Amino acid sequence: MGEICTTMDSETLKQSLDDLVARSQPYIDEANTHLQRSRHHCSSILNSAQKDLHKILQKPHTKELLPAAALLIFLAIALTQYLSRRRQSSASRPSTPTIEKAPSTKSHTTRQPGTWEPSSFQRSTPPPWEDWSIETTKPIPYRPFRYKYFQTMGLRTVKWDEWIELDNHYPRFHADKARRIAERGSKCCRTAPEALPAAYELLEELRSYLPERYPMLYQRTDKGIKNLWSGENLDTTSRPLPEDPMATCARLTQDDLALMFERPDGQYYLLAGAILLAGFWRLEDKYGMPLSEIHTSGDVPQFREKLEKGMMNFFRRLKPEELIARHNYFLQVDEDLAWSQSIGSEDSDGISWNTAEKNRAIKHHFFRSERQTLRRLPKSGAVLFTIRTYFHPITEIADEDYVPGRLASGIRSWGDDVSKYKGKEKYEEVLLEYLDKKHQEQLDRGLKLEEEDEKRTYPF
Secondary structure, three states, X not given: OOOOOXXXXXXXXXXXXXXXXXXXXXXXXXXXXXXXXXXXXHHHHHHHHHHHHHHHHOOOOHHHHHHHHHHHHHHHHHHHHHHHHHHHHOOOOOOOOHHHOOOOOHHHOOOOOOOOOOOOOOOOOOOOOOOOOOOOOOOOOOOOOOOOOOOOOOOEXXXXXXXXXXXXXXXXXXXXXXXXHHHHHHHOEEEOHHHHHHHHHHHHHHHHHHHHHOOOOEEEXXXXXXXXXXXXXXXXXXXXXXOOHHHHHHHHOOEEEEEEEEOOOOOEEEEEEEOOOOEOOOHHXXXXXXXXXXXXXXXXXXXXXXXXXXXXXXXXHOOOOOOEEEEEEEEEOOOOOOEOHHHOOOOOOOOOHHHOOOOOOHHHOEEEEEEEEEEEOOOOOOEEEEEEEEEEEHHHHOOOOOHHHHHHHHHHOOXXXXXXXXXXXXOHHHHHHHHHHHHHHHHHOOOOHHHHHHHOOXXX
């Protein structure tokens, strides 16, 4: 699950202010809109204010108030300039949904941990993706990095149309998943008995959603769903199913899938999953763990300090009506989508970046990003992660405008803990030299950095 993973020093305070400003962004944008509409009135207002100020200054005791008034004016100007700069530099930063904040009303605390009343919520029907093609629809170019790295949950709301994303990399993902299910079985796909109702619920959701969104690829049948490209007829309605229901779910998407369940202790436990293309972690290591332990056992940087409280609030308050997405990214120095062989065999103990070969040629460097969506299944109350990996050679994405400079800057801004977690020491020399070269080539041909916000917005 990647990076979803306290002293109030200056860095923590700065991060808190950054997060506060990011959460306030929609209100700032709305205020700026009103400000733009009112700009043509400014001149007349200023003239009127000058006249009023002149009258006020003629009155007794006014001079005694001037220092305080000047201070207020200075603070107002400084705050306006600060917010303006933040708007320019992070206009595209996704706002944090309110569900990440601490609960503020009784309605969020009446449900006892580990209990769930089935919801009647039904998601909206997505329109067909009319021009989607298994041959020509390219992966969405997510580039979820900024010039400065921020350690946050990075949540944003998305439309139901965007829940499951498929593209022309589907054949590779489908083949890799089928091979992995055959070779590794329950090491990659597993469902606890208590999680079976939620796994069946997810399977029915996919059986409904996919033919609606991708009618050129999937067709609903009496017994399940048919893959029009591969010719597979998947049984989703028999009980028991021919295979683990999470394995059947996995065959239908390019995403890895994980189901989390709340227990009476308030923790969410990983009790069902199809983790086939994770690259760096194994379902068998995390299965049955609470979410906090999943992250601490994986040494997610600053999890306890910056992420845990917000994450637990998020899970507690997530509603079936809400669909949330987040992004992260990694670098990999081999070509294997399913498992990064450069860090060692998947069945080895003690695997980590410490075992990886250092300074491999740039042709072996791959950019690996994840788009995770999170939603609560209405009947079971389980929280579903979909984890879609996007996997591209660095030499491919570095040809895109602004990307090499922004990625190099983001990598250089990693702290020691993030650098260790992402294996920076194993590839930074080769990678940063290459990115710097590509960035300079873009500048030499006239790329204007000040125009980036108009042409590329996070996380694209």
